[in-house]
Amino acid sequence: MKGWKRSIFLLQIIEEILLQQDLSHLLQKIVSLGVRFLQVDAGTLRLADSKRKFLLLKAAVGTSRSSDCISLPVDRNSIAGQSFIKGVPFLCPDISREPLYPWNNQEVKKFTSLLTVPLKTKDEILGVLSFYCRRKKYFSSFELKIAQLFASQAALAIVNKSHIDKISKLAITESLTGLYNQGYFYQRLKEELSRASRWKLPLSILFIDVDGMKNINDTYGHLKGDEILQLVAGGIKNSIREMDIAFRYGGDEFAVILPQTSSKQALIVAKRIKEQAKIKAHPYNITLSIGLVSFPEDGDDPRNLLDKADKAMYRVKQEGGDGVKKFS
Missing domain, CATH: 3.30.450.40 (GAF domain)
Known part of the structure; x- marks a missing residue:
């Protein structure tokens, strides 16, 4: 030229x-x-x-x-x-x-x-x-x-x-925790699934619920409940890589997208998040129920994947909380 x-x-x-x-x-x-x-x-x-x-x-x-x-x-x-x-x-x-x-x-x-x-x-x-x-x-x-x-x-x-x-x-960030909000979750999940599919890389999603938040709010008040949600969000941030994306999905629920992460690797991250939440929110004895799904084995539709993660999380709840389950 x-x-x-x-x-x-x-x-x-x-x-x-x-x-x-x-x-x-x-x-x-x-x-x-x-x-x-x-x-x-x-x-x-x-x-x-x-x-x-x-x-x-x-x-x-x-x-x-x-x-x-x-x-x-x-x-x-x-x-x-x-x-x-x-x-x-x-x-x-x-x-x-x-x-x-x-x-x-x-x-x-x-x-x-x-x-x-x-x-x-x-x-x-x-x-x-x-x-x-x-x-x-x-x-x-x-x-x-x-x-x-x-x-x-x-x-x-x-x-x-x-x-x-x-x-x-600022428009896609939730003010209390500083995490991304629910509105941005599906947009980002679509983008990450498309990227994972294009490059033939794994991807995992964690859906997280803070156990017993109603009891915490009733006992200590909603201001203390908000503080605990902030501490849990901090525990999530401390447990993930820069490429991972954390969201406050709503209420006491959080979601994490883990690009280039297999279900086996995501299980390790989920356990680390559970431990960090306990440390951060001490002395309130906070526990988490976490559902896990992975691409491509659990599908490629964003809403269907989140629904499966939600079901896996509720199975943990039904068994007493404080655990991690892979969708099956």
Whole structure:
């Protein structure tokens, strides 16, 4: 692509990026446009988690999200980690000679050359963009400069969208606990189920009821009841990963969506939530009844899945509460 054509295309790309309505679509659009812009075979985008300990794969084009590369530690043992830590690009003309390349990953073995650039703003490094090509020595210093220019515009778009999303979050957040509200639950569950189906990844849902809340409200009053709900919400937050999504479904009921989580793994999370709730709400002897369902084995319809989780939770209630049951 000639220089003037690249300049026009870059302006068109910036316009397309600015039109994206939410962060997930923005990230996917950045990768797809970057692949077109650089005329390569594949691309990925990773963002650092809030503790900056992992680089989480957020978007991919031309390569699948294989489970062994969803999350990379922020260290010097990977190309993405090196680029993120140092804040510099990484150009590899022949990755067969690169010791940091993940040769244990079958999906990326088909590529020959690689270019990774940090997503940098003036104040911070957000993550990294990586582009892959099947041809050796495809990336030149010119492609490197073009990729850096593209990445800088992408980083600004991500920051701006994140600020807008923080404001929008106020409309979907429940004020007492700070968790997402019921109205947002089904919207987010549909999105996560679609993503899990597309990438052939598991997903689990926990439906949680606080045992004996009526008795607590009658004994201690509704203000104390509200305080206990806040403490339970805190226990849930302490027990889940950044990628997991917690909701106050209504009254004394909570829900948690666990992406990339099998039923066996979700059972461990549920038990951890139970223990954290007891610790947080001490000395009120709080217990939880938790129902568990998983995709794909329990279905793929959002309302049907929640109904099954609700039934599993009520079976725990019928047996005296303070437990976890998988739908069966």
